[in-house]
Amino acid sequence: MxxxxxxxxxxxxxxxxxxxxxxxxxxxxxxxxxxxxSSAPRAAAFSAEHGAExxxxxxxxxxxxxxxxxxxxxVHTAHADLAIRxxxxxxxxxxxxxxxxxxxxxERILExxxxxxxxxxEAFKTRFGPFAESLRELAAGGELGAxxxxxxxxxxxxxxxxxxLFDPAVGGGAILDVGCYPLALAIDLAAAAGQPIAPEYxxxxxxxxxxxxxxxxxxxAFGDLTAGIATSVIENLSHTGVxxxxxxxxxxxxxxxxxxESPSTLIVRRGxxxxxxxxxxxQPMAVEADALSxxxxxGRLEVPEMPWAHTRAAARVLTDWRAAALAG
Ligand SMILES: NC(=O)C1=CN([C@@H]2O[C@H](COP(=O)(O)OP(=O)(O)OC[C@H]3O[C@@H](n4cnc5c(N)ncnc54)[C@H](OP(=O)(O)O)[C@@H]3O)[C@@H](O)[C@H]2O)C=CC1
Ligand SMILES: O=C1CO[C@H](CO)[C@@H](O)[C@@H]1O
Numbered sequence: 001m002x003x004x005x006x007x008x009x010x011x012x013x014x015x016x017x018x019x020x021x022x023x024x025x026x027x028x029x030x031x032x033x034x035x036x037x038s039s040a041p042r043a044a045a046f047s048a049e050h051g052a053e054x055x056x057x058x059x060x061x062x063x064x065x066x067x068x069x070x071x072x073x074x075v076h077t078a079h080a081d082l083a084i085r086x087x088x089x090x091x092x093x094x095x096x097x098x099x100x101x102x103x104x105x106x107e108r109i110l111e112x113x114x115x116x117x118x119x120x121x122e123a124f125k126t127r128f129g130p131f132a133e134s135l136r137e138l139a140a141g142g143e144l145g146a147x148x149x150x151x152x153x154x155x156x157x158x159x160x161x162x163x164x165l166f167d168p169a170v171g172g173g174a175i176l177d178v179g180c181y182p183l184a185l186a187i188d189l190a191a192a193a194g195q196p197i198a199p200e201y202x203x204x205x206x207x208x209x210x211x212x213x214x215x216x217x218x219x220x221a222f223g224d225l226t227a228g229i230a231t232s233v234i235e236n237l238s239h240t241g242v243x244x245x246x247x248x249x250x251x252x253x254x255x256x257x258x259x260x261e262s263p264s265t266l267i268v269r270r271g272x273x274x275x276x277x278x279x280x281x282x283q284p285m286a287v288e289a290d291a292l293s294x295x296x297x298x299g300r301l302e303v304p305e306m307p308w309a310h311t312r313a314a315a316r317v318l319t320d321w322r323a324a325a326l327a328g
Contacts, residue, residue, distance in 0.1 A: 003297065004028075004294065005293075006069050006292075006293040007034075007069070008024060008030050008031065008032055008034075008069050008070070008071060009034035009035065009064075009069075009070045009071070010034075010046070010052075010073060011036045011058055011061065011071065011073065011074065011082055012036075012073040012082070013037050013043055013045075013046035013047075014074070016073050016096060017071065018050075019259045021050045023260070023283050023289060024285075024289055026283040027286040027290050027293075030069075030286075032050055032051070033052060033053050033066065034061050034064060035050070035052045035061070036056060036057060036060065036062070036070075037057070038058065040060075043055035043056060043057070058085065062085060062086055063089065067091060068091065068092060069094065069293070069296065070082075070086045070091045070094070071094045071095075071123075071289070072086070072093065072094070073096050074096075076098060076101050076170060076171030077101060077171045078170075079095050079096065079105075079109075080108055080109055082095075083095050083109045083112070083120065084108060087112040087116045088112060090118060091118060092118050092121075092295070093109075093113070093120045094292050095120065095123060096123045097122055097123055097124050098122070098176050098315065100315065101322070102319045103318075104319075106311060106312060107312075110312070113301055113308075114301065119295040119296055119300060119301050121291065121295070124180075125257070125288055126181055126184065126185065126255070126284065127306045128287040128291065129262040129280075129282040129284055130262070130279040131257075131262050131266070131279050132305070134277065134279055135185075135192075135250075135252070136192040137192075138243065138250055138266075139188075139190075139192035140192045144268070144270075145247075145248075146193060146224065146225075146245070147193050148224065148226070148246065149226045149228070149244040150182075150185070150189050150227045150228075150241065150243050151227070151228045151229075151242045152182030152229055152240075152241040152252075152255065153229075153230040154178040154181045154182055154230075154237060155174065155178065155215065155235055155236060155237030155239075157234055158233045158234065166212055167210075167212070172210075172212040172233075173233070173322065174212075174213050174214060174215060174216050174231040174233045175318060175321055175325060176318060177233060178231050178256075179229060182227075182241065183229055183318065184306075184310065186222065186229065187222075187310050187313050189222075189243065193222075193224075195223035196222055198313050199222045200220065201317075201320065202220060203219040204216070204320075204324040205217045205325075206326075208325070208328065209234055212233075212326075213322065213325040213326065214232065214233060215232040215233075215234055216325050217231070218321050220317070239253075239254050240253055240254070240255060247271070248268065248270040250269075251266070251267040251269065252266060252267075253265055260283060261282075261283065262283075263279075263281075264279055265277065265278055288303075291305060
Protein backbone atom coordinates (compact mmCIF):
# COMPACT_ATOMS: atom_id res chain seq x y z
CA MET A 1 0.00 0.00 0.00
CA UNK A 2 1.28 3.47 -0.86
CA UNK A 3 1.90 5.94 1.93
CA UNK A 4 -1.17 7.19 3.77
CA UNK A 5 0.27 10.56 4.77
CA UNK A 6 -1.59 13.09 2.65
CA UNK A 7 -0.53 16.63 1.85
CA UNK A 8 -3.73 18.60 1.36
CA UNK A 9 -4.48 21.81 -0.47
CA UNK A 10 -7.62 23.76 0.33
CA UNK A 11 -9.15 25.33 -2.77
CA UNK A 12 -11.61 28.12 -1.93
CA UNK A 13 -10.50 29.51 1.42
CA UNK A 14 -13.92 30.61 2.64
CA UNK A 15 -16.16 29.87 5.60
CA UNK A 16 -16.35 26.06 5.67
CA UNK A 17 -12.71 25.64 4.70
CA UNK A 18 -11.79 26.92 8.17
CA UNK A 19 -13.66 23.99 9.70
CA UNK A 20 -12.01 21.59 7.29
CA UNK A 21 -8.58 22.78 8.39
CA UNK A 22 -9.58 22.18 12.01
CA UNK A 23 -10.77 18.72 10.95
CA UNK A 24 -7.44 17.98 9.26
CA UNK A 25 -5.64 18.60 12.54
CA UNK A 26 -7.70 15.81 14.07
CA UNK A 27 -7.14 13.46 11.13
CA UNK A 28 -4.74 10.54 11.24
CA UNK A 29 -3.20 10.93 7.82
CA UNK A 30 -3.80 14.48 6.62
CA UNK A 31 -1.94 17.74 6.94
CA UNK A 32 -2.65 21.14 5.47
CA UNK A 33 0.08 21.88 2.99
CA UNK A 34 -1.20 24.51 0.57
CA UNK A 35 -4.03 26.93 -0.10
CA UNK A 36 -5.38 27.95 -3.52
CA UNK A 37 -7.82 30.68 -4.35
CA SER A 38 -9.08 32.71 -7.28
CA SER A 39 -7.39 35.52 -5.31
CA ALA A 40 -3.74 34.83 -4.46
CA PRO A 41 -3.77 37.40 -1.59
CA ARG A 42 -6.81 35.63 -0.06
CA ALA A 43 -4.96 32.32 -0.29
CA ALA A 44 -1.89 33.89 1.34
CA ALA A 45 -3.92 35.33 4.21
CA PHE A 46 -5.62 31.96 4.89
CA SER A 47 -2.32 30.16 4.58
CA ALA A 48 -0.65 32.49 7.10
CA GLU A 49 -3.55 32.09 9.52
CA HIS A 50 -3.52 28.28 9.36
CA GLY A 51 0.18 27.58 8.91
CA ALA A 52 0.26 26.13 5.36
CA GLU A 53 3.57 25.86 3.48
CA UNK A 54 2.37 27.32 0.21
CA UNK A 55 -0.33 29.48 -1.29
CA UNK A 56 -1.26 30.81 -4.71
CA UNK A 57 -3.79 30.74 -7.49
CA UNK A 58 -5.64 27.53 -8.26
CA UNK A 59 -3.32 26.84 -11.22
CA UNK A 60 -0.19 27.42 -9.15
CA UNK A 61 -1.36 25.04 -6.44
CA UNK A 62 -2.54 22.37 -8.87
CA UNK A 63 0.82 22.47 -10.66
CA UNK A 64 2.69 21.49 -7.46
CA UNK A 65 3.78 17.89 -7.13
CA UNK A 66 3.89 18.13 -3.32
CA UNK A 67 0.08 18.29 -3.14
CA UNK A 68 -1.61 14.86 -2.98
CA UNK A 69 -5.25 15.81 -2.43
CA UNK A 70 -7.46 18.87 -2.61
CA UNK A 71 -10.49 19.93 -0.60
CA UNK A 72 -12.88 22.02 -2.70
CA UNK A 73 -14.72 24.45 -0.44
CA UNK A 74 -16.12 26.85 -3.01
CA VAL A 75 -19.69 27.82 -3.89
CA HIS A 76 -21.64 25.05 -5.62
CA THR A 77 -21.34 26.32 -9.19
CA ALA A 78 -17.54 26.32 -9.00
CA HIS A 79 -17.22 22.68 -7.85
CA ALA A 80 -17.26 20.86 -11.21
CA ASP A 81 -14.60 22.83 -13.07
CA LEU A 82 -12.27 22.87 -10.06
CA ALA A 83 -12.79 19.17 -9.40
CA ILE A 84 -12.04 18.28 -13.03
CA ARG A 85 -8.95 20.52 -13.14
CA UNK A 86 -7.73 18.96 -9.89
CA UNK A 87 -8.27 15.39 -11.10
CA UNK A 88 -6.51 16.20 -14.37
CA UNK A 89 -3.60 17.58 -12.32
CA UNK A 90 -3.37 14.16 -10.64
CA UNK A 91 -4.92 15.08 -7.30
CA UNK A 92 -7.41 13.12 -5.21
CA UNK A 93 -10.52 15.24 -4.66
CA UNK A 94 -12.74 15.77 -1.64
CA UNK A 95 -15.45 18.14 -2.86
CA UNK A 96 -18.00 19.84 -0.62
CA UNK A 97 -21.62 18.82 -1.02
CA UNK A 98 -23.43 18.89 -3.33
CA UNK A 99 -20.86 17.65 -5.86
CA UNK A 100 -22.54 19.97 -8.37
CA UNK A 101 -25.95 21.54 -8.95
CA UNK A 102 -26.76 19.23 -11.87
CA UNK A 103 -26.44 15.55 -12.69
CA UNK A 104 -24.78 16.46 -16.01
CA UNK A 105 -21.95 18.22 -14.17
CA UNK A 106 -21.60 15.36 -11.70
CA GLU A 107 -21.22 12.97 -14.65
CA ARG A 108 -18.43 15.19 -16.02
CA ILE A 109 -16.60 14.98 -12.69
CA LEU A 110 -16.96 11.22 -12.39
CA GLU A 111 -15.85 10.74 -16.00
CA UNK A 112 -12.70 12.76 -15.18
CA UNK A 113 -12.05 10.68 -12.05
CA UNK A 114 -12.41 7.48 -14.07
CA UNK A 115 -10.22 8.78 -16.88
CA UNK A 116 -7.46 10.04 -14.57
CA UNK A 117 -7.83 7.13 -12.12
CA UNK A 118 -7.86 9.55 -9.17
CA UNK A 119 -10.31 9.19 -6.26
CA UNK A 120 -13.26 11.54 -5.91
CA UNK A 121 -15.41 11.88 -2.78
CA GLU A 122 -18.44 14.11 -2.27
CA ALA A 123 -18.02 15.51 1.24
CA PHE A 124 -21.16 14.36 3.04
CA LYS A 125 -19.73 14.42 6.54
CA THR A 126 -22.94 12.89 7.93
CA ARG A 127 -22.08 9.60 6.20
CA PHE A 128 -19.09 8.97 8.48
CA GLY A 129 -18.70 7.65 12.00
CA PRO A 130 -20.53 5.38 14.46
CA PHE A 131 -23.87 7.23 14.23
CA ALA A 132 -24.09 6.73 10.47
CA GLU A 133 -22.95 3.11 10.81
CA SER A 134 -25.63 2.37 13.42
CA LEU A 135 -28.32 3.82 11.19
CA ARG A 136 -27.22 1.60 8.32
CA GLU A 137 -27.36 -1.44 10.59
CA LEU A 138 -30.88 -0.56 11.73
CA ALA A 139 -32.01 0.01 8.15
CA ALA A 140 -30.56 -3.33 7.09
CA GLY A 141 -33.20 -5.07 9.22
CA GLY A 142 -32.84 -7.21 12.30
CA GLU A 143 -34.37 -6.37 15.65
CA LEU A 144 -36.82 -3.79 14.21
CA GLY A 145 -37.50 -5.43 10.85
CA ALA A 146 -37.52 -3.52 7.57
CA UNK A 147 -37.81 0.28 7.66
CA UNK A 148 -40.92 1.70 6.00
CA UNK A 149 -40.52 5.44 6.12
CA UNK A 150 -37.86 8.08 6.72
CA UNK A 151 -38.66 11.68 7.58
CA UNK A 152 -35.96 14.31 7.82
CA UNK A 153 -35.95 18.08 8.14
CA UNK A 154 -32.95 20.37 7.85
CA UNK A 155 -33.71 24.07 7.75
CA UNK A 156 -32.53 27.27 9.33
CA UNK A 157 -33.33 30.94 9.08
CA UNK A 158 -30.27 32.48 7.46
CA UNK A 159 -31.43 35.91 8.64
CA UNK A 160 -30.09 37.92 5.77
CA UNK A 161 -31.55 37.38 2.30
CA UNK A 162 -28.18 38.05 0.69
CA UNK A 163 -25.00 36.10 -0.02
CA UNK A 164 -24.46 32.74 -1.66
CA LEU A 165 -27.61 31.13 -0.20
CA PHE A 166 -29.82 33.68 -1.96
CA ASP A 167 -27.83 34.09 -5.17
CA PRO A 168 -29.18 32.00 -8.08
CA ALA A 169 -25.91 32.54 -9.98
CA VAL A 170 -23.92 30.46 -7.47
CA GLY A 171 -26.48 27.72 -6.86
CA GLY A 172 -28.22 29.25 -3.85
CA GLY A 173 -31.36 27.89 -2.22
CA ALA A 174 -32.28 25.36 0.43
CA ILE A 175 -32.36 22.23 -1.74
CA LEU A 176 -28.68 22.34 -2.71
CA ASP A 177 -27.45 23.79 0.56
CA VAL A 178 -29.16 21.64 3.18
CA GLY A 179 -31.94 19.61 1.53
CA CYS A 180 -29.17 17.44 0.14
CA TYR A 181 -28.41 16.12 3.66
CA PRO A 182 -31.74 14.37 4.37
CA LEU A 183 -31.76 13.24 0.75
CA ALA A 184 -28.29 11.68 1.08
CA LEU A 185 -29.40 9.98 4.28
CA ALA A 186 -32.56 8.63 2.64
CA ILE A 187 -30.43 7.18 -0.17
CA ASP A 188 -28.06 5.62 2.38
CA LEU A 189 -30.96 4.05 4.28
CA ALA A 190 -32.58 2.79 1.07
CA ALA A 191 -29.32 1.13 0.02
CA ALA A 192 -28.86 -0.47 3.45
CA ALA A 193 -32.47 -1.71 3.35
CA GLY A 194 -31.91 -3.31 -0.07
CA GLN A 195 -34.28 -0.89 -1.80
CA PRO A 196 -33.60 1.02 -5.06
CA ILE A 197 -31.56 4.20 -4.54
CA ALA A 198 -33.18 6.08 -7.44
CA PRO A 199 -36.55 7.10 -6.00
CA GLU A 200 -39.89 7.68 -7.65
CA TYR A 201 -41.06 11.24 -7.22
CA UNK A 202 -44.43 11.54 -5.44
CA UNK A 203 -44.46 15.32 -4.86
CA UNK A 204 -42.17 18.34 -4.88
CA UNK A 205 -43.06 21.66 -3.29
CA UNK A 206 -41.18 24.92 -2.87
CA UNK A 207 -41.47 28.57 -1.96
CA UNK A 208 -39.20 30.93 -3.89
CA UNK A 209 -37.36 33.83 -2.24
CA UNK A 210 -34.98 36.10 -4.17
CA UNK A 211 -35.12 33.73 -7.13
CA UNK A 212 -34.04 30.66 -5.14
CA UNK A 213 -35.91 27.94 -3.26
CA UNK A 214 -36.20 29.40 0.24
CA UNK A 215 -38.17 26.41 1.52
CA UNK A 216 -38.83 23.08 -0.18
CA UNK A 217 -40.12 19.60 0.44
CA UNK A 218 -40.03 16.30 -1.41
CA UNK A 219 -42.03 13.11 -1.09
CA UNK A 220 -40.08 10.16 -2.50
CA ALA A 221 -40.49 6.39 -2.77
CA PHE A 222 -37.39 4.19 -2.70
CA GLY A 223 -39.23 0.97 -3.44
CA ASP A 224 -40.87 -0.02 -0.15
CA LEU A 225 -39.20 2.79 1.78
CA THR A 226 -40.91 6.16 1.47
CA ALA A 227 -39.24 9.40 2.46
CA GLY A 228 -40.49 12.85 3.33
CA ILE A 229 -37.86 15.58 3.26
CA ALA A 230 -38.18 19.23 4.27
CA THR A 231 -35.60 21.96 3.94
CA SER A 232 -35.29 25.70 4.30
CA VAL A 233 -32.91 28.64 4.46
CA ILE A 234 -35.64 31.01 5.62
CA GLU A 235 -37.09 29.15 8.62
CA ASN A 236 -35.85 26.95 11.41
CA LEU A 237 -36.93 23.34 11.02
CA SER A 238 -36.51 20.51 13.51
CA HIS A 239 -33.10 19.13 12.47
CA THR A 240 -34.55 15.79 13.44
CA GLY A 241 -34.99 12.56 11.54
CA VAL A 242 -37.35 9.67 12.20
CA UNK A 243 -36.99 6.19 10.77
CA UNK A 244 -40.28 4.29 11.05
CA UNK A 245 -40.73 0.53 11.16
CA UNK A 246 -43.92 -1.56 11.36
CA UNK A 247 -44.11 -1.33 15.16
CA UNK A 248 -41.18 0.84 16.17
CA UNK A 249 -39.51 4.12 15.36
CA UNK A 250 -36.00 5.47 15.71
CA UNK A 251 -35.72 9.18 16.40
CA UNK A 252 -32.53 10.91 15.30
CA UNK A 253 -32.24 14.16 17.25
CA UNK A 254 -29.89 16.74 15.74
CA UNK A 255 -29.18 14.23 13.00
CA UNK A 256 -27.16 16.66 10.88
CA UNK A 257 -24.81 17.19 13.82
CA UNK A 258 -22.54 20.15 14.05
CA UNK A 259 -19.78 20.94 11.60
CA UNK A 260 -17.19 19.60 14.03
CA GLU A 261 -18.97 16.74 15.80
CA SER A 262 -21.00 13.81 14.52
CA PRO A 263 -24.40 13.21 16.16
CA SER A 264 -24.36 11.08 19.29
CA THR A 265 -27.84 9.85 20.16
CA LEU A 266 -30.47 7.50 18.76
CA ILE A 267 -33.83 6.99 20.49
CA VAL A 268 -35.45 3.64 19.78
CA ARG A 269 -39.18 3.52 20.62
CA ARG A 270 -41.35 0.42 20.53
CA GLY A 271 -44.77 0.65 22.16
CA UNK A 272 -44.13 2.15 25.57
CA UNK A 273 -40.46 1.11 25.61
CA UNK A 274 -37.86 3.76 24.94
CA UNK A 275 -34.16 3.03 24.66
CA UNK A 276 -31.55 5.72 24.28
CA UNK A 277 -28.43 4.67 22.42
CA UNK A 278 -25.36 6.85 22.94
CA UNK A 279 -22.70 6.59 20.27
CA UNK A 280 -19.11 7.78 20.15
CA UNK A 281 -18.69 11.22 18.59
CA UNK A 282 -16.11 11.80 15.87
CA GLN A 283 -14.77 14.85 14.02
CA PRO A 284 -16.56 14.04 10.77
CA MET A 285 -14.35 16.12 8.50
CA ALA A 286 -11.28 14.34 9.87
CA VAL A 287 -12.86 10.96 9.18
CA GLU A 288 -13.90 11.84 5.64
CA ALA A 289 -10.43 13.22 4.87
CA ASP A 290 -8.86 10.00 6.18
CA ALA A 291 -11.31 7.93 4.12
CA LEU A 292 -10.01 9.64 0.98
CA SER A 293 -6.39 9.10 2.07
CA UNK A 294 -7.13 5.42 2.47
CA UNK A 295 -8.71 5.22 -0.99
CA UNK A 296 -5.69 7.00 -2.48
CA UNK A 297 -3.22 4.69 -0.74
CA UNK A 298 -5.16 1.57 -1.75
CA GLY A 299 -5.66 2.66 -5.36
CA ARG A 300 -9.45 2.89 -5.04
CA LEU A 301 -11.45 5.64 -6.80
CA GLU A 302 -14.39 5.53 -4.39
CA VAL A 303 -15.08 5.58 -0.67
CA PRO A 304 -17.67 3.06 0.56
CA GLU A 305 -19.50 5.52 2.83
CA MET A 306 -20.36 7.73 -0.17
CA PRO A 307 -19.99 5.68 -3.35
CA TRP A 308 -20.37 7.31 -6.75
CA ALA A 309 -23.71 5.58 -7.28
CA HIS A 310 -25.03 7.55 -4.30
CA THR A 311 -23.50 10.79 -5.58
CA ARG A 312 -25.27 10.16 -8.91
CA ALA A 313 -28.57 9.23 -7.22
CA ALA A 314 -28.48 12.38 -5.08
CA ALA A 315 -27.57 14.57 -8.06
CA ARG A 316 -30.48 13.20 -10.08
CA VAL A 317 -33.01 14.08 -7.37
CA LEU A 318 -31.43 17.46 -6.62
CA THR A 319 -31.51 18.37 -10.30
CA ASP A 320 -35.17 17.41 -10.75
CA TRP A 321 -36.39 18.74 -7.38
CA ARG A 322 -34.68 22.08 -7.95
CA ALA A 323 -35.92 22.33 -11.54
CA ALA A 324 -39.47 21.73 -10.29
CA ALA A 325 -38.98 24.30 -7.53
CA LEU A 326 -37.61 26.98 -9.83
CA ALA A 327 -40.33 26.34 -12.43
CA GLY A 328 -42.78 27.51 -9.73
N1 LIG B 1 -19.86 20.41 5.44
C1 LIG B 1 -20.47 21.44 6.01
O1 LIG B 1 -20.82 21.39 7.19
C2 LIG B 1 -20.69 22.67 5.22
C3 LIG B 1 -20.54 22.65 3.87
N2 LIG B 1 -20.72 23.81 3.13
C4 LIG B 1 -20.48 23.73 1.70
O2 LIG B 1 -19.21 24.34 1.47
C5 LIG B 1 -19.18 25.05 0.25
C6 LIG B 1 -18.77 26.49 0.50
O3 LIG B 1 -19.65 27.12 1.40
P1 LIG B 1 -19.15 28.42 2.25
O4 LIG B 1 -17.86 28.12 2.89
O5 LIG B 1 -20.30 28.84 3.05
O6 LIG B 1 -18.94 29.45 1.06
P2 LIG B 1 -18.27 30.89 1.02
O7 LIG B 1 -19.33 31.88 0.70
O8 LIG B 1 -17.45 31.13 2.25
O9 LIG B 1 -17.33 30.80 -0.25
C7 LIG B 1 -16.32 29.83 -0.34
C8 LIG B 1 -15.40 30.13 -1.51
O10 LIG B 1 -16.12 30.05 -2.74
C9 LIG B 1 -15.47 30.86 -3.72
N3 LIG B 1 -16.45 31.77 -4.32
C10 LIG B 1 -17.22 32.68 -3.69
N4 LIG B 1 -18.01 33.32 -4.57
C11 LIG B 1 -17.74 32.78 -5.78
C12 LIG B 1 -18.22 33.00 -7.09
N5 LIG B 1 -19.16 33.92 -7.34
N6 LIG B 1 -17.71 32.26 -8.09
C13 LIG B 1 -16.74 31.33 -7.86
N7 LIG B 1 -16.25 31.08 -6.63
C14 LIG B 1 -16.73 31.80 -5.62
C15 LIG B 1 -14.41 31.64 -2.97
O11 LIG B 1 -13.18 30.96 -3.20
P3 LIG B 1 -11.88 31.74 -3.71
O12 LIG B 1 -11.34 32.40 -2.50
O13 LIG B 1 -11.02 30.69 -4.24
O14 LIG B 1 -12.36 32.70 -4.75
C16 LIG B 1 -14.82 31.51 -1.53
O15 LIG B 1 -13.74 31.65 -0.67
C17 LIG B 1 -20.56 24.83 -0.36
O16 LIG B 1 -20.49 23.70 -1.19
C18 LIG B 1 -21.44 24.51 0.84
O17 LIG B 1 -22.59 23.77 0.49
C19 LIG B 1 -20.98 24.99 3.74
C20 LIG B 1 -21.14 25.05 5.09
C21 LIG B 1 -21.06 23.89 5.95
O1 LIG C 1 -23.62 22.17 4.69
C1 LIG C 1 -24.04 23.05 5.44
C2 LIG C 1 -24.32 22.71 6.84
O2 LIG C 1 -25.04 23.69 7.56
C3 LIG C 1 -24.93 25.05 7.18
C4 LIG C 1 -25.82 25.88 8.06
O3 LIG C 1 -25.55 25.68 9.39
C5 LIG C 1 -25.17 25.21 5.72
O4 LIG C 1 -25.27 26.54 5.27
C6 LIG C 1 -24.13 24.44 4.99
O5 LIG C 1 -24.04 24.58 3.62
